[in-house]
Amino acid sequence: MAFNLKPVFGYTVVYVKNVAKSVDFYAKASGYNVHRLYESHRWGELESGQSTIAFTPKHQLETDKLTGAVPRSDRERPPMGLCFVYSHVDTAYKRAVSVSQPENKEWGQRVGYVRDIDGITVRMEAMFTHQNKLDLKPNKLLLLLKLIS
Structure with missing residues (x-):
């Protein structure tokens, strides 16, 4: 079998x-x-x-x-990462804890990095199509908001 x-x-x-x-x-x-x-x-x-x-x-x-x-040190980056896809990376990024501002990559995607409450680096990116064009379809995920009012 x-x-x-x-x-x-x-x-x-x-x-x-x-x-x-x-x-x-x-x-x-x-x-x-x-x-x-x-x-x-x-x-x-x-x-x-x-x-x-x-x-x-x-x-x-x-x-x-x-x-x-x-790893015990907060300065050590874990050997894994998270990535969430947004319909509008720049808007989501403004509501997060900054690591690296969104920028246009050579392959046509907009990418930025933020941190969560444990200091974990999370990649934020725009939706991507096979034609190397940004696809801004709505996405229900808005992650890593600063929850402090």
Whole structure:
């Protein structure tokens, strides 16, 4: 019997300082629904449409022992990143914590970088078409808002 060994993408795990605060932050910023937040606050999930964004503490005995510790220094960049696509990058960027202002890239896309409440760098970009033209169709995601009024 032949098996299909092509996997289906399950979810992205983001290692954070405080699971409940991060779940709340991303839910408010994006409008995504909270799918799950355990009472222990050791795991939380948001439904993002096609996939799930999961949050768990940076340091846990069971995972640090098995897979190695997450970098302890806030100055170390984690070996993964998040990227969210917007209909208007510049407007979304103005409501976020700046790292690098949006700029037009040589391949025709507008890209900028921001930080979340844990200092994680997140890429923000305009929708992209195969013809290297910006596609500004509406997108329901507005992530990484400064939640401080």
